[in-house]
Amino acid sequence: MSMFCYQCQEAAGGKGCSKIGVCGKTDNVANLQDLLIFTLKGVSEYNQQARAAGLNTAKADHVILDGLFATITNANFDQNAIKDRIEGALVLRNEIKEALASAGKLEAKTYHESATWMAERAAFETKSNEPQIGVLATENEDVRSLRELIIYGLKGMAAYAEHAANLGHNDATINDFIEKALLATINDGLSADELVALTLETGKFGVNVMALLDKANTSSYGNPELTEVNIGVRNNPAILISGHDLKDMEELLAQTAGTGVDVYTHSEMLPAHYYPAFKKYDHFVGNYGNAWWKQKEEFESFNGPVVFTTNCIVPPLASYKDRIYTTGAAGFEGFKHLPNRAEGGAKDFSEVIAHAKRLPAPTEIETGKIIGGFAHNQVLALADKVVDAVKTGAIKQFFVMAGCDGRMKSRDYYTDFAKELPSDTVILTAGCAKYRYNKLGLGDIGGIPRVLDAGQCNDSYSLAVIALKLKEVFELNDINELPICYNIAWYEQKAVIVLLALLSLGVKNIKLGPTLPAFLSPNVANVLVNTFGINGIGTVEEDLVQFLG
Template sequence: MFCNQCEQTAKGTGCTKIGVCGKSEDVASLQDLLTYAVQGLSLVAVEGRKVGVVDNAVDRFAAEAIFACLTNVDFDPARFQDWINTTVKLRDELKTKVKAAGGNVDIAEAPATYAPAATLEGLEEQGLKLDFINNLDSNEDLRSLKQIAVYGIRGLAAYADHAAILGQEDESVFTYIHEAMAELSRQGQSLEAHVALALKCGEVNLKAMELLDAGNTGTYGHPVPTKVPLGQKTGKAILVTGHDLRDLELLLKQTEGKGINIYTHGEMLPCHGYPELKKYEHFYGHYGTAWQNQAKEFPQFPGAILFTTNCIQKPADSYKANVFTTGLVGWPDVAHIGDDKDFTPVIERALALEGYTEDTDKDSVLVGFGRNTVLGVADKVIDAVKAKAIRHFFLVGGCDGAKPGRNYYTEFVEQVPEDCMILTLACGKFRFFDKKLGDIGGIPRLLDVGQCNDAYSAIQIAVALAGAFECDVNDLPLSMILSWYEQKACVILLTLLSLGIKDIRLGPSLPAFITPNVLDVLVQNFEIKPIAATAAEDLKTILG
């Protein structure tokens, strides 16, 4: 195997035997093969659009299949066998429709005619022989840019899928996904063409995040400032991690009146700020952090654990019976909740377990500072900036991970001067989310904007402030200090770059798939830079 798609990758170059994330060589090869198969489906979909053949079921499936190949989603080989076979079946059915409409189905690129092996073992062997990443392009710089696009598309597909679940779709998003996947199956394009393809991914992702924002706020209301307990409450318990608001809502409905308290973990923390979710009295608090302590925390949780849309690490046998997955998430030998979203097995397991036997107070944190809330006090913020009560804004967020070096983000926030404000989002905030930083003029200095996809909210806040000060976003007293782990972080970075935002600090290490020449392009055009050795060094550079 060869996989270098995440920040944790072995030796900072690539995993070759087993993924640091726990992904086996077989699963890695199946993910590569599924990506290859979707390229074939996309090649046909592109030809279909030329003659008016557009199949929403194909579009939705393609997004889901691409999403399934994110670093930390699906680790079940049997599920990948189904994905691959369905992809080829849909491709061939679409060919028939395109041909009937007078379109071209004599496509030269190999993915368009790929035939899957009959057995799981055969598919795994096909995936290994494919050596997908190394064969993307013979030119290492073009291969690097293709990887950026592939990983960006995976993040885009994830947000498009999240949005579609809540009824928000835009055909232009699916069109780009197909066109980009098809383009990545070809060789011989210029460096400039691949840079443009990657930046287009970021541009389209802004639309996808807008759709998801509309789905979330249209269904559950705009987040409002909410105090979330970090302690525990006597009673049975279910812990929900991942990103999916709809799964959380359905679980809350199905657990009403059953004496079960619902806790969030990781990126589900911001859900406490949504009016239509917080109305459930048994939606109680937040448990644990994110990556760095979860191997210790999860086995100690005295209830059932539900993973939605993203996994973290494979559960140990000692508590595997308490773990359930839903959506695209899957592990071998772990119970999966199907599309009917009947959470009865989760509920029954929670009722059978001890739960919490006493109340514990571990303080609380504030969430709910999306764009509506922040822009609602924009006049106070602007006045504070003009009065020099607020000197600078820092957006400190992104993905968290277990690799050493992420204490930088904790130290950075701790060292930010008291006349500066910090916006944060995504699971990177769990390095510092419980810090008591006080306020400026009644506005908390640490504002939790939400999940990773709520980068849309952060962008809208920045654009609104730039408009108020009649300047460009790059001229605001605003610095972005971002951590990254996997493909959602990649596509958000591409979105920021597509908007022309410069001087972003990225860490804790730069992506292994970016070559020196490609990094030079990013530095020259966008002034991207790695975080410094210490937080103090970056703060001194930024603030002078």
């Protein structure tokens, strides 16, 4: 065993990757990512003291968020980029320690190794292989399971917090909680029950961070609105932008205006089309392709450069590798990485634009339009229509089918499930899971589309807001009394924080698939089953009977 990682749904054999990640990351990168998380726990140790002493800096918040984000599945495969983050975290940790000592605020105690270890960059790989660094350092299976569940929730939380911070929206209570929760995962004095409670608290802060990002996005770009998105192409050179970061989207569109270069979205960037602020750009053409895992064939035919603003990267074919750019937390060895914006400035996309001008227009792979933009503001604007449809029986049931898509053949289940749903049901979706059914042409109910796409995975917050509003309208005591069923697909850690957020809101009887997480020990899985009614998927026929009776 040269590594161990079981943070995503594709964990090898349903247990964990031990030689190379199914995602494509090497054992070396996996171990360095573990060392980065280990180091961030040490940074948190000193920064908690700094917060109490009024010495906390925005730099510490950024380093912790960015470090967690860079270890999300399919985000960063570049060992040098991970080493840079470890090196930076060690420097920052010592700066905070020295500031505390100078102020007479440094606690005199025995510190965990994460707060004391030091090594030169050349020794990072050796350090990362030490047994106390990775996931398996926690011997008790149940404690390990809960600790990792919390850490994976924090990774998703950090991703959303960083997107909000890029738009100038920060919440010190979220950053403070992330540090405290990281430290809890090295506290051997906490019981399993206390870790369960912390897991639910992680979900509570998950709701908070998604609300923060929702505010950041909508205050910057307007509320998403009902939008038809073109899925064909034009005959101009073009750039494909993937990922989740809307600040990058804004700056790319501004810099490509008037250049003759078109911009298309891919995968999770599709919902950018729903924001009013981006509709003024006539070179913002449409969406190209499908979910992240189809990128090898779709990037090949796109012909132009591709910008990854976040995950999900698939190790590329040699034929298009030289056309890929990364930025932010994303990275891959051999890709050109665009530096972060200077304070008060914008990222420079000029190299990407010049590259696009040298390449042919995209090859068309489909034509038509898809509809989206049903975030909470748009759905609540239709509230009277929706409520009336429920009261008259035109809509019998809503199905929340949010989450992630992935490569496994078993995910065909979600397409088949959508096809077999009765015509008096509506799908509420967010995240790239929608690509399993958003082009099926399922029709509408009295003008209400049967697939209501709220947006990116973080826009699952919108689905919670919609549910809580319906609960209020129908004067119900419990969110679980609503005619809403939850059949959620997951892949990586942003889906984990969405799941924990739903649990913190009291949502029960969620079906989670296509497989349950490998990081749930049998006992922890039983707690989720017995407390919240979480269960895995079966066949489409069995699950429809279970949902609808």
